[in-house]
Amino acid sequence: MPQIDTSKVSRWDLHGRAYVVHIQRTGTRRTVRCATCGWHSGARFLPWLKAQEHLAQAHQATVDPSNRRVPSARPPVPDH
Numbered sequence: 001m002p003q004i005d006t007s008k009v010s011r012w013d014l015h016g017r018a019y020v021v022h023i024q025r026t027g028t029r030r031t032v033r034c035a036t037c038g039w040h041s042g043a044r045f046l047p048w049l050k051a052q053e054h055l056a057q058a059h060q061a062t063v064d065p066s067n068r069r070v071p072s073a074r075p076p077v078p079d080h
């Protein structure tokens, strides 16, 4: 059976909304799919780059949540 492994790229916009693009790999094919708007595209190389590009252009989501150095970025409010 084919090996399927998925990863994802998540970005926040400046309002703290989170967007996720899933990257699915089946064999040598990679598909990137936006969980927010349903956009998807095939990518042979650098699917992460393609995902970031989509997030930036379609959603203005350019804030990397793993990189807290962006001063205007605010993390989503955790529910408690």
Ligand SMILES: [Zn+2]
Pocket (backbone or CB within 6 Å): 034, 035, 036, 037, 038, 039, 054, 058, 059
């Ligand atoms: Zn999208």
